[in-house]
Amino acid sequence: MTGDEACAEGALAAGCLFFGGYPITPATEIAEHISARLPAVGGTFIQMEDEIAAMASVLGAAWAGKKSMTATSGPGFSLMMENIGLGICTETPCVLVNVQRGGPSTGLPTMGAQADMMQARWGSHGDYEIIALAPSSAQEIFYQTITAFNLSERYRTPVLIMTDEIIGHMSEKVIIPPADQIRTEWRPKPRGRKDRFLLYKPGPNGVAPMPAAGDGYKIHVTGLTHDEKGYPAMSVEAQQQMMERLKRKILDNRDDIIMVEEHQIEDAEIVIVSYGISSRTSMAAMQQARAMGIKAGFLRLITVWPFAEEKIQALAQRVKGFITVEINLGQIHLEVMRAAAGITPCHLVGHHGGTIISPDQVLAKIKEAF
């Protein structure tokens, strides 16, 4: 099946019961597939009037107590930005898939890119933390969609899956395990007196339990800066407290959230850093470099945000350099540079978008730079 179909299947496996979306190439197949499957499991699919409303519906469904998601591509991702911010501020668990295509604007609808990575980081206004994952195959997007739901439920926050047209439209073998082998998580539910409940009073891992509409809790959900009760609080102190909590619940759990995969890193002198579809290019390039006697290793970012900067910092102490491979003109490359902090040279194998980077281009850069 295609990556898009595998994503929809992963959502169903995770227990997603609501999809609110608006069709856009190359993400339409996710909506198409899940719209056919959701009614059979008692779920709801709504095609909204646009992406702004789609994202709003996803937040609403989450507050109604369901696991909810949407999928889009660059132009729709731009429209969803405001409500992504609302989801972060109101600590609403949900999953948003961006099947990236060439941009800016309408760009290249049917051709892939990885150029929305920085938009994923801070595309909505305000200073927040976000979780973003990047799958590299149809099989992985199946599992990663489950992981995205689990992380969003665990940390009560929107989670982004930053895939691309190539993964979305590529057909590959996908093995779907039996349901009892799939671990799904659900947001912590509040206990105790309903009249004394505090909507944003965090538990031990920094995350507050979340009731659903109709559970009997009197709650106030707002995008205004709010106190633990959820009421608007227009003060410097309230802003500081809320922002600290939003930041800390992600940053203090970095070890749990950040997933990377290392290939032949132990003795590597040159480390290729990549994610998503470009990690397949990188893997092939690393193997070819090794065959030529070059000590290359490969660090694959499964979680792109928060960024695995400690990993890069540690490697920077001993390797000769980094090469970041991505289908943009240097976004995660800048993060690698920031983490390497001038200790180690950092190079980019980038692309304007529209196609995948070939292993030859990576090899050429390795030879040119080292």
Added chain:
Amino acid sequence: MYKQIVITGFGGQGVVLAGKIVGQAAAIVDKLESTLVQSYGPESRGGACSAQVTIADGPIYFPYIKNPDILVCMSQSGYDKQHHTLKDDGTLVIEQDLVKPVGDRDYYAVPCTRYAEEIGHKMMANIIMVGFMAGITGAISLDAARSTVEKSVPKGTEEKNLKAFERGWEHAQATLKGRRHKAAGKPGVVA
């Protein structure tokens, strides 16, 4: 084993479905790994279209194909664009009535659109091509190809599509037989 197949044509010919059947047959029935990537334009019919299928007995990292082992051309524009990319020892397969190859490179041809019209539906040209390509190249097994065709086509059309598949497969067997005879110095047989 690492086999790279490119199928080209114009939108509406079922190029992507043909690629999907080949990849799926290899992955699900023949228990290999396969990837399919496709390129197409914003138009749904008439534009240039290609499917790139890689079949391997190990992981496939880079799914795009620079120099295919097998090139299947369903349209002249697809042929013009791609024929120089085929490996020197690669196999060229063409739609006999729609593609006029240049140069003296060997090729295998099937009039799959004409055959499909004879069966009653020119939309099945792609299935005939899958049968022909499988028969000529052995890239996927007969059983895998047959059962995947059956599963991949719209309900109610299975029988006709299997007939189409067999037409392609038989044409391949006849072509190969003709070549064997020719090689053995017995002219006059279909080649």
